[in-house]
């Protein structure tokens with residue numbers, strides 16, 4: 267029988283997790299593994315965690331996405347180092363604004379202001395860090411906020427979330443989603459509904475990262491190896507609808523659905539093998 271052939275697109279943590287899942291089988295002595303090719307468009311592996319001194323474009327002309335920098339303690343953008351002595355505005359109300367604002371503060375920004383449309387972080391920020399409501403409009407370097415207040419800034423950083431963009435895929439295979447904990451059309455968060463031979467890893471809002479990528483990769487591997495059978499299309503749809511309905515009803519889905527979806531993963535059979 268012809269060997270199964272697998273293309274892994276991207277050698278960031280998700281792609282590497284998938285490679286490691288198969289490597290674990292190889293090391294355990296499993297023969298007849300699929301033929302696997304991993305494609306990475308940057309010079310090196312690692313994705314966001316590729317430790318490079320480069321910013322802007324790499325030598326292939328591809329944007330450098332990595333955020334690694336010296337003395338890194340969390341993967342925030344190294345560009346934060348560039349705002350020392352400046353008044354910086356961050357637009358966004360979630361972990362990117364929080365992380366990047368903290369990094370800018372730590373690396374000597376004159377002031378850090380975070381604008382968000384709903385609520386506040388509720389933190390006791392240091393003296394030169396403050397919060398503002400939504401951004402209304404900008405005149406030159408002066409920003410007008412929705413409460414009528416104004417302030418001049420040297421730099422504005424948009425922390426308004428991930429955009430899912432797969433320009434290299436044909437329309438019928440392209441996942442259409444926003445940043446959320448349960449993207450529609452991915453059975454168990456990874457198998458593309460209209461063609462489950464297409465697997466997306468790491469598409470959930472990234473509250474869990476590496477552990478989640480591993481759980482997904484090991485599960486995907488066992489389906490590919492035939493150890494786990496996927497249900498038929500209608501049953502997959504039913505399962506996804508149940509999760510989507512639940513997600514829609516929860517007042518704070520990020521707190522509750524994560525734990526349950528992990529529990530679902532842990533009960534699957536991928537635990538039994540290497």
Ligand SMILES: Cc1cc2nc3c(=O)[nH]c(=O)nc-3n(C[C@H](O)[C@H](O)[C@H](O)COP(=O)(O)OP(=O)(O)OC[C@H]3O[C@@H](n4cnc5c(N)ncnc54)[C@H](O)[C@@H]3O)c2cc1C
Pocket residue numbers: 275276277278279280281305306307308311312313314315331333340341342343434467468472475476
């Ligand atoms: C600013 C920022 C800070 C973050 N900080 C943290 C943190 O502190 N801790 C944490 O756990 N997570 C953090 N994350 C989450 C981060 O997304 C994950 O840790 C992880 O990098 C995701 O892995 P991935 O492989 O899915 O994607 P990526 O790391 O983005 O890797 C994708 C890879 O695919 C390659 N690629 C893309 N298109 C193609 C193509 N057509 N052909 C070939 N290769 C392609 C890219 O070049 C890249 O190497 C952060 C994310 C951001 C944006």
